[in-house]
Amino acid sequence: TTGTIATDPEKHDVEYLTPISVGTPSQDLMVDFDTGSSDLWVFSTEMSTSDIKGQTVYDPNNSSTSEKVQGSTWKITYGDGSSSSDDVYLDTVTIGNLTVPNQAVEAAKKVSSEFTDDSHNDGLLGLGFSAINAVEPTPQNTFFDNIKGSLDAPLFTVDLKHGTPGSFNFGYIDPTAYIGNISWTPVDSSQGYWGFTSPGYAVGTGAFRNHSMSGIADTGTTLLLLPKSVVSAYYKEIQGAQYDSDQGGYIFPCSPTPPDFVFGVNNGIVTVPGDMVSYAPADSANQNCFGGIQKDTGIGFSIFGDVALKTSFVHLHSSIVPGHYADCD
Numbered sequence: 001t002t003g004t005i006a007t008d009p010e011k012h013d014v015e016y017l018t019p020i021s022v023g024t025p026s027q028d029l030m031v032d033f034d035t036g037s038s039d040l041w042v043f044s045t046e047m048s049t050s051d052i053k054g055q056t057v058y059d060p061n062n063s064s065t066s067e068k069v070q071g072s073t074w075k076i077t078y079g080d081g082s083s084s085s086d087d088v089y090l091d092t093v094t095i096g097n098l099t100v101p102n103q104a105v106e107a108a109k110k111v112s113s114e115f116t117d118d119s120h121n122d123g124l125l126g127l128g129f130s131a132i133n134a135v136e137p138t139p140q141n142t143f144f145d146n147i148k149g150s151l152d153a154p155l156f157t158v159d160l161k162h163g164t165p166g167s168f169n170f171g172y173i174d175p176t177a178y179i180g181n182i183s184w185t186p187v188d189s190s191q192g193y194w195g196f197t198s199p200g201y202a203v204g205t206g207a208f209r210n211h212s213m214s215g216i217a218d219t220g221t222t223l224l225l226l227p228k229s230v231v232s233a234y235y236k237e238i239q240g241a242q243y244d245s246d247q248g249g250y251i252f253p254c255s256p257t258p259p260d261f262v263f264g265v266n267n268g269i270v271t272v273p274g275d276m277v278s279y280a281p282a283d284s285a286n287q288n289c290f291g292g293i294q295k296d297t298g299i300g301f302s303i304f305g306d307v308a309l310k311t312s313f314v315h316l317h318s319s320i321v322p323g324h325y326a327d328c329d
């Protein structure tokens with residue numbers, strides 16, 4: 001079997017929301033498919049109403065197929081400091097035409113304000129490695145791990161786009177989804193993420209600079225977070241660019257369009273067009289834009305978030321041999 005599901009960008013491509021169905025009869029939710037985490041959790045009827053602002057909630061008591069996992073709990077904190085927690089059910093989860101009958105669905109009782117304030121997002125579906133699933137005492141499998149055995153191939157592809165629907169495909173590579181050839185790179189899943197090392201970067205039409213950047217492909221992070229030496233080398237090329245500590249990042253005049261940012265993936269390259277580096281207006285006063293490329297300081301490795309992924313077709317392949325992932329235009 002194979003499957004495909006459309007994913008829709010929120011304003012400024014801050015995140016991408018994808019429909020899933022949970023339970024019987026099915027309860028339809030919009031969630032953030034996150035290759036940077038490995039838990040499927042949803043807003044639920046167990047939450048206090050003050051934490052719910054427009055989201056659709058999962059009601060396990062309204063599902064004839066839900067089954068509480070006695071004694072199991074979960075609590076997760078994301079890289080941006082947001083968090084959520086509580087208890088666990090097994091229930092039927094369907095994505096497109098793919099169904100997992102007893103998927104661990106982590107029902108939230110508490111969520112942090114970032115989630116409460118994100119009215120269209122009903123939860124997260126982790127597509128990282130199950131080794132970092134946060135359920136205690138028994139970690140649960142991701143949807144992908146549960147379905148991959150029945151897929152034509154143990155892979156999924158991520159095709160996020162700027163300001164228009166993209167897709168997550170399961171079990172096949174859509175040859176019409178990309179031009180040029182796929183460049184493969186080994187995946188380091190030792191930390192539970194889709195880790196890889198980029199060999200270097202270029203600014204605009206400048207020469208390629210060898211500079212090993214280890215990081216993760218993370219659909220759940222909005223921006224492209226890189227080593228500060230690379231980020232400052234990039235912004236050095238933009239007239240008027242500066243680090244604004246109030247806004248916590250580099251800002252620069254929205255026009256003229258900044259130079260492209262190119263990063264290597266094995267023997268291939270991915271180009272982030274300059275007009276996508278201008279992530280969002282920073283201040284209306286003097287038409288500054290907040291950069292889509294920022295420092296990865298304090299994280300320990302780089303994060304190739306949506307700004308890096310939406311300009312390429314990413315194919316995450318977890319096979320028995322050390323997995324590899326392909327990235328290409």
Ligand SMILES: O=C(NNC1=NCCC1)c1ccc(Br)cc1
Nearest residue numbers: 034036078079080218220221299
């Ligand atoms: O949390 C992470 N990615 N997903 C999400 N962010 C916000 C909501 C979901 C994340 C993962 C690894 C590293 Br290293 C840094 C951040």
